Amino acid sequence: MRSLGALPRPVLLLEVAGIGFLLLSYLSLHGYVTLPAPIGSASAAIVMIFLGIALMIPAAAFMVWAMAQNIAPLLTKGPLPEDKSPTDKTKEKRDDADH
Template sequence: MRSLGALPKPVLILEVIGIAFLLLSYLSLNGYVTLPAPFGNATAAIIMVFLGIALMLPAAAFMVWAMAQNVAPLLTKGQAPLDKSHSDKPKDKRDDADH
């Protein structure tokens, strides 16, 4: 993962919305922002925290999956190709009885 911009657009949008929910819940719990009645209580702030974390999980899963593909290609892409030096030709046997 070279940059955050390498994330797909929907995952990046979910990440930004999740961060916004976390920021809004922090600001409302500390009294910096006054939210309307249904969203102004502590229960709504706790729900916003969990919703923000849930919206950030797809980006974390995508980054872990991309790292797994880069670090351990055998886990995701199957068996590695064989070396060209190990071809299917039979090797000469030194212990043949046909001299």
């Protein structure tokens, strides 16, 4: 995969939202940002961490699938067509009995 820009737009948006949740939970837990009462607790920050990781899973799965298609095309595509053109091997088989 060449870049993250090659990801589909919905997957890329989920990735950005997941990173945002992880960043917000980190800043909240370390006291850099004060959040409102319902989402300012430590248990809400833990929920944001799990939510951020869950939102990042589709991008990771898409990148693994794209890498599998690039590295191992036989796993994702059918068998390669055989070459029907005559080669030296067929000629050798035909002339093999001429010794």
